[in-house]
Amino acid sequence: MSKAEAGAAESPQIDEQTLQDDEPQTLSRDEMFEMLSNRRRRYILHYLHDTDGPATLSDLAEQVAAWENGTRIQDISASERKTVYTSLQQFHLPKMDETGAVEFDQRDGEVAITDAAQELDVYLEVVDRYDIPWSFYYIGFSAIGTILVTLSWLGVAPFAVIPDMGWTVFLLAALLVSSASHYLLTRRMRVGAGEAPPEVENA
Numbered sequence: 584m585s586k587a588e589a590g591a592a593e594s595p596q597i598d599e600q601t602l603q604d605d606e607p608q609t610l611s612r613d614e615m616f617e618m619l620s621n622r623r624r625r626y627i628l629h630y631l632h633d634t635d636g637p638a639t640l641s642d643l644a645e646q647v648a649a650w651e652n653g654t655r656i657q658d659i660s661a662s663e664r665k666t667v668y669t670s671l672q673q674f675h676l677p678k679m680d681e682t683g684a685v686e687f688d689q690r691d692g693e694v695a696i697t698d699a700a701q702e703l704d705v706y707l708e709v710v711d712r713y714d715i716p717w718s719f720y721y722i723g724f725s726a727i728g729t730i731l732v733t734l735s736w737l738g739v740a741p742f743a744v745i746p747d748m749g750w751t752v753f754l755l756a757a758l759l760v761s762s763a764s765h766y767l768l769t770r771r772m773r774v775g776a777g778e779a780p781p782e783v784e785n786a
Contacts (some may be wrong), residue, residue: 609683609699614682614683614684617682618678618679618682618684621675622651623647623651623667623670623671623675624675624678624679624684626646626647626650626651627643627647627671627675627676627679627685627694628684628696628700630643630646630647631643631685631694631695631696631700632696632701634695634696636695637686637688637693637694637695638693638694638695639692639693639694640668640671640672640676640692640693640694641668641692643671643694644664644667644668644671644672645659645664645667647667647671648663648664648666648667648668650783651663651667653783672689676694677689683697683699683700684696684697684699684700685697685700717765720761721761724757724758724761728750728754728758731750731754732747732750732751732754735747735750
């Protein structure tokens with residue numbers, strides 16, 4: 584085989600590899616859930632989400648340690664910082680780099696969020712032991728509304744005092760207020776929104 588033929592045979596492989604490198608990397612659902620299952624990884628994403636350019640591992644570790652201990656960066660101890668630094672360097676960041684969520688340069692100690700992770704909209708629903716999830720709230724709201732309208736339609740006192748249209752307007756207004764409140768609270772619970780992660784603000 585001549586050199587020209589050999590080059591022609593190899594060129595499609597090179598072009599295919601180049602195309603693969605240019606393809607945007609995406610996160611599978613399993614990779615996303617595995618990444619978000621750990622609090623430190625959520626803190627990493629929150630910190631990097633609005634960071635312009637790469638962040639240093641040192642700065643990232645300090646901020647994560649401060650969030651974990653509920654204190655300011657200047658008040659964390661050397662042991663707290665070292666524990667988080669080692670954990671991020673040896674485990675979390677290499678794992679996130681492998682899945683394509685971040686780009687981690689171990690030699691320079693720099694980390695940056697990828698486009699695939701930057702485009703993720705992650706919302707957390709933190710429910711206190713005495714609270715109920717929004718899904719249960721809307722189910723209860725619908726059930727109570729149906730009962731009130733039915734009692735009014737059947738003429739049962741004192742519900743019949745308010746006409747069906749009055750109950751309908753009241754329930755629609757209550758639903759609008761509930762939906763608006765839910766929307767605002769959900770925006771506050773988005774990873775990457777605000778200075779501190781949602782879990783820190785609600786701890």
